[in-house]
Amino acid sequence: MQRSSTAPPGAISRQMRWSNLQRRWAPYVFISPFFILFLIFGLYPTLFSLYMSFQSWSQTDGWGNWKFVGLENYGFTFTDPMFWRAMYNTVWLGIVSGLPQHLLAIPLAFAIHMGLSRFKTFASAVYFLPYITSTVAVALIFSTLFSTQKGVINQTVAYLNTLPLFGWFLPDEPVNWFLNSTIKWGIALVVIWKYTGWNTLLYLSAIQAIPRDLYEAASVDGATRWQQFRFVTLPLLRPMMFFAVSLTIIGSMQLFEEPFVLLNGGASSATQGGQTVAMYMFRTAFEWLEMGTAASIAWLLFAFIAALTIINNLVFGRAAQGRGD
Amino acid sequence: MAVQSPKPLARGSLGGGLARLSGYGLLLLGGLATLAPFYFMFVFATHERSEIFGSPPPLWFGNDLATNYQILLEKIPFWRAYWNNVYLALVVTLCNLFFCSLAGYAFAMYEFRGRNQLFAFVQATLLIPAILNLIPFYLVMTQLDRAMDPLANAFAGTFLGQLHLFDWINTPKALWLPGMAGAIGIFMMRQYIASAIPRDLVDAARIDGCSEFGIYWRVVLPLVRPVLGTLGLITFIGSWNRFADVAVILRSQETQTLPVVLRTLQGATDVEWGAIMAGTALLVAPLLLLFVFAARQLMEGLTSGAVKS
Numbered sequence: 001m002q003r004s005s006t007a008p009p010g011a012i013s014r015q016m017r018w019s020n021l022q023r024r025w026a027p028y029v030f031i032s033p034f035f036i037l038f039l040i041f042g043l044y045p046t047l048f049s050l051y052m053s054f055q056s057w058s059q060t061d062g063w064g065n066w067k068f069v070g071l072e073n074y075g076f077t078f079t080d081p082m083f084w085r086a087m088y089n090t091v092w093l094g095i096v097s098g099l100p101q102h103l104l105a106i107p108l109a110f111a112i113h114m115g116l117s118r119f120k121t122f123a124s125a126v127y128f129l130p131y132i133t134s135t136v137a138v139a140l141i142f143s144t145l146f147s148t149q150k151g152v153i154n155q156t157v158a159y160l161n162t163l164p165l166f167g168w169f170l171p172d173e174p175v176n177w178f179l180n181s182t183i184k185w186g187i188a189l190v191v192i193w194k195y196t197g198w199n200t201l202l203y204l205s206a207i208q209a210i211p212r213d214l215y216e217a218a219s220v221d222g223a224t225r226w227q228q229f230r231f232v233t234l235p236l237l238r239p240m241m242f243f244a245v246s247l248t249i250i251g252s253m254q255l256f257e258e259p260f261v262l263l264n265g266g267a268s269s270a271t272q273g274g275q276t277v278a279m280y281m282f283r284t285a286f287e288w289l290e291m292g293t294a295a296s297i298a299w300l301l302f303a304f305i306a307a308l309t310i311i312n313n314l315v316f317g318r319a320a321q322g323r324g325d
Numbered sequence: 326m327a328v329q330s331p332k333p334l335a336r337g338s339l340g341g342g343l344a345r346l347s348g349y350g351l352l353l354l355g356g357l358a359t360l361a362p363f364y365f366m367f368v369f370a371t372h373e374r375s376e377i378f379g380s381p382p383p384l385w386f387g388n389d390l391a392t393n394y395q396i397l398l399e400k401i402p403f404w405r406a407y408w409n410n411v412y413l414a415l416v417v418t419l420c421n422l423f424f425c426s427l428a429g430y431a432f433a434m435y436e437f438r439g440r441n442q443l444f445a446f447v448q449a450t451l452l453i454p455a456i457l458n459l460i461p462f463y464l465v466m467t468q469l470d471r472a473m474d475p476l477a478n479a480f481a482g483t484f485l486g487q488l489h490l491f492d493w494i495n496t497p498k499a500l501w502l503p504g505m506a507g508a509i510g511i512f513m514m515r516q517y518i519a520s521a522i523p524r525d526l527v528d529a530a531r532i533d534g535c536s537e538f539g540i541y542w543r544v545v546l547p548l549v550r551p552v553l554g555t556l557g558l559i560t561f562i563g564s565w566n567r568f569a570d571v572a573v574i575l576r577s578q579e580t581q582t583l584p585v586v587l588r589t590l591q592g593a594t595d596v597e598w599g600a601i602m603a604g605t606a607l608l609v610a611p612l613l614l615l616f617v618f619a620a621r622q623l624m625e626g627l628t629s630g631a632v633k634s
Contacts (some may be wrong), residue, residue, distance in 0.1 A: 019531075026537035030431035031443065032422045035431035038450060041503035045461030046453070054462065063471050108355055123618040129363065132623075134566040134613055136417065137605045140591065141366045149576050150378035152365060197359065198453050205628040225344040254456040257568050264591055267604035278456045285460050294460050302457045309362040 053295035060289060073296035083297065085272060085306075086280040093259075093276065094252035097191035101248060104192070105199035106237065107115070110229055112200070113207045124204055127197035135194070139261030142190050146262075152205050153177075178263075187259050187274050194252060199244050206240035207233060226256035242316050249312060253305045255277050260278040326469040365611065369602040377598050389599060396600035402578055403604065406586040409497065410608075412562040413571075413582060417501045421560045422553050424506035429514025429547050434527055444515070447508050456569075462503070463573045475618045499574045500567070510556050513626070518545065555626030558619055562612060581606050 023071050040112065042274050057066035079084050112123050130138065145152045154174040177186040210233065218228050256278035263271050277297065285294035331439050343609050369377050372387040431437075432444050473491035480491070493499045522545060530540045546553075568584045577583045589598065616623065 002518035009330040019536075023531070024437075027435035027437045027440070028542070031428040031511075034428050034447060034508070034511060035443075037503055037506055041462070041465065042450060042458070047475070048464060049457075049461035052461070059467075104355070107348075107351060111352050112549050113350065115345065115348045121621050121624075123352060123356065124624060125616065127359055128620070128624060129616065130359060131612070132562050132566075132616060133363075133458075134568070134584050134612075136566075136568050136588055137366075137609050138362070140587065140601055140605050141362045143376060143591070144369060144602065145362065145365060147359075147378055150380050150382065152382045155380060155382055157381055193359070193362070201628055203623055226336060250454065254454050256456060260569075261588055261591070265588070281456070282459070282569070285463070288520065291460065291464065298457050298460055302454060305454055 048185065049298060053299050055292045057291050058289040059291070066292070069292070070149065073292045074300070076293055077296045077300060082272070082275075083277070083280060083300075086277045088276050089184060089273060090253060090255060090276045090278075093188055093255060094249065096184070097188040098193075098245075098252050100247045101193050101196045101199050102241070102245065104196050105203050105244075106241075108196070108200045109203035109207055112204055112234055114225070118186055124197075124201055127200050129197065130194045131198040131201075133194075135257035136191060136261050138194055139258055142186070142193075143262060146186055148174055148176045148178070151177075179272055180271065183263070183271050183274035187255075187262060189259050190262065191255070194258070195248070195251070199248070202240060202244045203237060206237055210236050218286075242312075245316070247310055249308055250305060253301065253308065256282065287306045335425055345443060358519060363609070363613075364565065369599060370606045371599075371603075373599050374595075374597060377602075390603065393597070393599040393603040394447055396597050397604050400590060400597070401604075403583075403584050403586075403607075405579065406581055406583045407607070409580060410565060410582040410584075411524075413497050413501055413567070414561050415499070417504055417558045417564040418557050420501065420505035421507055421510050422557055425510030425556060426518075426546060426549060426553065427541060428506060428511045428515045429555070430518050430541050431515075432511065432515040433518035434522070434524065447511055450508050451512075459569060462570060466499045466574060469493045469499075494574060495576055495580055497575070497580060501564075501573060504564075507560070510560065513556055514549065516629075518549060521552075522548055551622075554619075555622055558615070558623045559626060562615075562623075565612060 052066070054068060054070060055066035056069045056072070086141075108127065112120055116123055148154065158172055158174065161172065175182055177183065214232050214236075215228055218232050222230065255276045259274045259276050260279050260282070263274050263279075267286065278301070281294050281297040281301065284290050284297060336500075349520060368383055368386055371390040372383050372391060373389045376387060376389070395493065400545055432447075434438065466615075470493040475494070477491035526544060527540055530544045535543065567582070568588075571582050572585045572588075575585065578586060583604070585627075587601065587608065588603070590601050
């Protein structure tokens with residue numbers, strides 16, 4: 001202000017022009033880092049991998065020496081029994097680890113909201129801890145707990161077996177958790193343990209947004225706590241359920257680190273039952289050095305995730321949005 | 326409704342009591358199941374291998390922590406890897422705080438052509454599954470590495486060559502540079518700035534002769550400190566725990582981060598589980614500590630976007 005009132009007229013207009021120019025272009029400059037980085041490290045690599053999925057190339061061939069093979073990579077992957085096995089494992093894990101997460105998280109969130117007042121943050125923080133813990137750390141810890149002979153989990157099962165009632169449905173022998181028949185359950189357990197707290201937090205934040213009056217009105221009408229949960233909380237949670245389930249679907253289709261570390265980076269023929277598509281893709285690229293094939297696996301997985309997301313939106317999305325508001 | 330006084334929630338009845346009890350039971354059981362693995366991690370870190378798999382398993386702290394720590398230092402360059410972890414997380418976090426708040430400010434406070442479309446684009450990039458990017462990311466880094474080879478060779482003998490400016494594979498730069506301005510951060514910043522900073526304030530600063538960057542730096546940035554804290558926490562934790570892309574890019578133990586190095590211990594024939602647990606505890610502990618002080622802020626920050634959308 002001071003400056004412009006004492007400056008000569010020519011300088012004013014030049015200064016005005018400069019500040020107008022600045023004002024006009026500043027937002028583009030400010031947002032440009034994201035777009036530049038995305039073009040170089042996001043969009044370009046993605047398109048390049050699409051190109052790569054039609055080529056045959058391994059690192060040993062030398063850079064640039066790729067060979068166009070048309071749809072051969074896709075054809076190979078499509079008829080590869082290992083790929084379909086990994087696909088089956090991934091979907092199985094998505095269901096067996098995904099469903100319990102939500103079936104546990106909703107009651108937990110409701111119990112925290114209803115039962116605790118002073119310790120609300122503390123309780124949700126405890127449940128949330130696994131989510132912020134390194135997956136590698138988690139998988140390493142569970143590797144010791146799962147140990148066949150004297151692992152904590154097997155010893156706990158053995159102890160519970162000596163008690164009445166539990167003996168009926170618990171296995172008598174120590175479970176070998178690293179077999180084709182069992183490894184999936186182990187991975188599912190780790191995933192449930194790690195992500196239930198995250199879902200609890202999501203549901204808790206949605207429950208807290210439900211107005212108190214609704215519960216009061218329900219209890220005036222004589223609704224029990226169960227009825228309040230069933231007829232007030234659950235219907236209003238529908239949009240959050242849709243959101244949280246979508247996240248679970250997208251996340252579990254890409255499941256990589258948990259099985260990768262639990263299976264010690266590879267899968268022997270005995271533990272292939274735990275190999276997910278992402279893990280199979282990783283090994284195809286960096287163990288068997290078939291970049292083209294790996295790229296085709298990545299794109300098939302992407303197409304599958306996209307299809308699931310669209311189906312999920314069509315089936316549950318509209319219902320969630322329509323009734324939620 | 327107004328005449329009737331609301332009854333307190335069903336509490337005295339038998340059904341209400343049972344519901345309450347089962348609620349607390351569920352919370353307690355879930356809490357124990359959540360905390361037990363952490364407890365065993367700390368306990369196992371203080372026991373040698375044979376004791377960890379003893380019968381019954383150790384339930385209380387032993388006295389082999391020093392031995393385990395020694396094994397850890399012998400087998401892997403532990404503190405080197407630790408420092409690499411700290412370095413990567415700090416650089417990524419600082420870059421994100423700067424670039425995301427700058428972009429978020431632009432999206433929140435300026436009217437410019439294409440703003441809504443560009444912002445929608447930023448959000449849309451979040452839909453790309455991360456795993457899809459793993460292989461192309463590696464390929465592009467290899468490509469960059471090769472493209473820069475002539476430059477790297479030209480400066481090989483000089484100070485610039487020492488800095489590895491032109492190498493990508495095996496350098497932490499390959500990991501923090503692409504992620505300097507995350508879409509989630511931009512989204513968080515835009516939402517917060519749009520709701521918390523009055524436009525008049527920005528206009529007043531402009532009339533006072535503040536440059537556009539000056540407004541951001543001197544007016545906006547000090548006011549968004551709370552959400553900077555939240556974004557910083559989220560970014561730091563995410564980077565601290567990174568594994569897949571780090572394992573792909575960093576091939577030498579010199580530059581590898583702790584999760585990657587720790588996992589290599591698992592491949593040995595005689596796996597030193599006590600040492601691994603000691604290392605794991607040291608990997609997990611800083612975040613646990615951070616979480617003690619910032620749990621509420623972190624959890625609110627993570628869910629606020631989800632609830633609003």
